[in-house]
Amino acid sequence: MRIATFSIVAADVARGEWGIAVASRFLAVGAVVPWARAGAGAVATQSYANTTFGPAGLDLMQQGLPAQEALDRLLAADEGRAQRQVGMVDRSGRAATFTGAQCFAWAGGRTGPGYACQGNILTGPEVVERMAEAFEGTPGELAVRLFAALAAGDRAGGDSRGRQSAALLVVRHGGGYAGLIDRALDLRVDDAPNPIPRLRRLIELHQLYSGTSDPSERVEIRGAVARDLQSMMKRLGHYRRRVNGAYDSATREALRAFSGKENLEDRVDLESGAIDPPALVYLVRKFDRARPAKRTTTARPRRRAARR
Numbered sequence: 001m002r003i004a005t006f007s008i009v010a011a012d013v014a015r016g017e018w019g020i021a022v023a024s025r026f027l028a029v030g031a032v033v034p035w036a037r038a039g040a041g042a043v044a045t046q047s048y049a050n051t052t053f054g055p056a057g058l059d060l061m062q063q064g065l066p067a068q069e070a071l072d073r074l075l076a077a078d079e080g081r082a083q084r085q086v087g088m089v090d091r092s093g094r095a096a097t098f099t100g101a102q103c104f105a106w107a108g109g110r111t112g113p114g115y116a117c118q119g120n121i122l123t124g125p126e127v128v129e130r131m132a133e134a135f136e137g138t139p140g141e142l143a144v145r146l147f148a149a150l151a152a153g154d155r156a157g158g159d160s161r162g163r164q165s166a167a168l169l170v171v172r173h174g175g176g177y178a179g180l181i182d183r184a185l186d187l188r189v190d191d192a193p194n195p196i197p198r199l200r201r202l203i204e205l206h207q208l209y210s211g212t213s214d215p216s217e218r219v220e221i222r223g224a225v226a227r228d229l230q231s232m233m234k235r236l237g238h239y240r241r242r243v244n245g246a247y248d249s250a251t252r253e254a255l256r257a258f259s260g261k262e263n264l265e266d267r268v269d270l271e272s273g274a275i276d277p278p279a280l281v282y283l284v285r286k287f288d289r290a291r292p293a294k295r296t297t298t299a300r301p302r303r304r305a306a307r308r
Contacts, residue, residue: 002048003028004024004025004046004104004119004120004121004122004159004160004161004307005022005023005024005026005029005033005046005117005119005120005159006022006023006024006085006117006118006119006122006127006128006131006150006153006158006159007020007021007022007023007033007034007044007046007087007117007118008020008021008022008044008115008116008117008118008131008135008146008149008150008153009036009041009043009044009087009088009089009095009115009116010042010089010095010114010115010116010135010142010145011041011042011043011089011090011091011092011093011095011114011115011142012114012141012142012145013091013092013093013141013170015141016038016039016172017038017141017142017170017171017172017175017184018036018037018040018041018042018089018091018142018169018170018171018172019036019142019143019146019168019169019170019171019185020034020035020036020042020043020044020087020146020167020169021146021149021150021166021167021168021169022034022044022046022150022166022167022168023150023153023154023158023159023163023165023166023167023195023196024159024164024165024166025047025159025161025162025163025164026164026165027164027165027190027191028165028188028191029164029165029166029167030165030166030167030169030187030188031045031188031190032045032049032051033045033046033049033059033167034054034055034167034169035053035055035172036058036169036170037058037062037172038091038171038172038175038180039062039091039173040059040061040062040091040175040183041057041058041061041062041067041088041089041090041091042088042169042171043058043086043087043088043279044086044087044088044091044116044118045057045084045085045086045296046084046085046086046100046118046120047083047084047085047100047103047104047107047120048080048083048084048246049084050074050078050080050084053074053078053084053086056074056192057070057071057074057086057088060073060074061088061090062091064091065090065093065264066090066094066096067088067089067090067094067095067096067116068088068094068096068289070088070090070096070250071086071088071096071098074086075098076098078109081100081221081298082100082101082102083099083100083203084100084103085098085099085100085107085109085118085119085120086098086118087098087117087118087190088116088291089111089114089115089116093113093114095111095112095114095116096111096116097109097110097111097113097116097117097118097231098118099120103120104120104121105121105151106119106120106121106122106124106125106160107119107120107122107246108125108128108129108175109128110128110129110131110132112132112135112136113136113148115132115135117131117132117135117149117153119153119158119159120162121159121160122141122158122159122160122213123155123156123157123158123159123160123226124156124157126156126157127153127156127157127158128153129151129156130152130153130155130156131149131152131153131156132149133152134148134149134151134152134153134158135148135149142170143168143170143184143185143203145213146168146170147168147199147203150166150168150196150199151196151200153197159204163192163193163194163195163196164191164192164193164195165188165189165190165191165192165195166188166189166195166196166198166199167187167188167189167199168185168186168187168188168199168203169183169185169186169187170183170184170185170186171183172184175199185203185206187199187202187206189202191207201307207278208264208265208267208278208279208282209263209264211276211278212266212267212276213267213276213277213278215269215274217276218269218274218275218276218279219274219275219277219280220273220274221247221255221273221274221275221282222245222246222248222273223245224245225275225280226244226245226246226247226251227243227244228284229247229251229255229258229275229283229287230243230244230245230251230254231243232283232284232287232288233254233255233258235287236258236287238254238255238257238258238259239251239254247273252270252273255268255270256270259279262283264279264282264283267279
């Protein structure tokens, strides 16, 4: 089965990150196309994808081979190379792309400093051109730049057959859960009529749950902030004391349970009594909706006292 898709592989060597963003009119494209390993590089294998190119290509680049040489070796040993499309970036940020002669039009790729864009069965070459421009013109972390490129390709037309799935994978040493794996970001929308906005929402949630704020930016849980949190937690059954605006032991223990339930424990400093601004904004937006509506009553008109 051919995987008509558009993708970008890229590296941020200074940050020690490698990643891929991909979208397609194909179910669960993230389960097939993207491969990455911290310290080695990233691979996107598509069209009539040879999935062995993922681990094999990473092995070659981890040994020190440049992306182009690793790609050439993979293709030389593959009898189906004419139907393949591949993008690779190595541990030093050198990139290579390949489009077989039998890939369905429009098909092609483009490389630049630290990245390679490619796609097949696209609406036209403008898809990879806009992707490259967006990647080069977007500042910030690799995940932000990868998504910007993917969204630009989608706006330019993307897969000519339509939309179905999208994925974003970023790796760095110790970047994953509890620092034990290198998958810093591994998000997928497997089946949706418009997957790019849904992928954007997943990225935002990942940043909320896994991101951190500078300690100097944290908000003290005192006064109005404490009252808001106490009121919120009281409505939800976590806090049973009087709403007083003080960060006392009862508030701390209630917040411990509340932040844990919302997966925001890394965003709260329970000892000092402070919370990251993104977490506070999220909680207020989410749970202010749970605030009971104020009961409205029809006031009776006052009657003047009769003169005696």
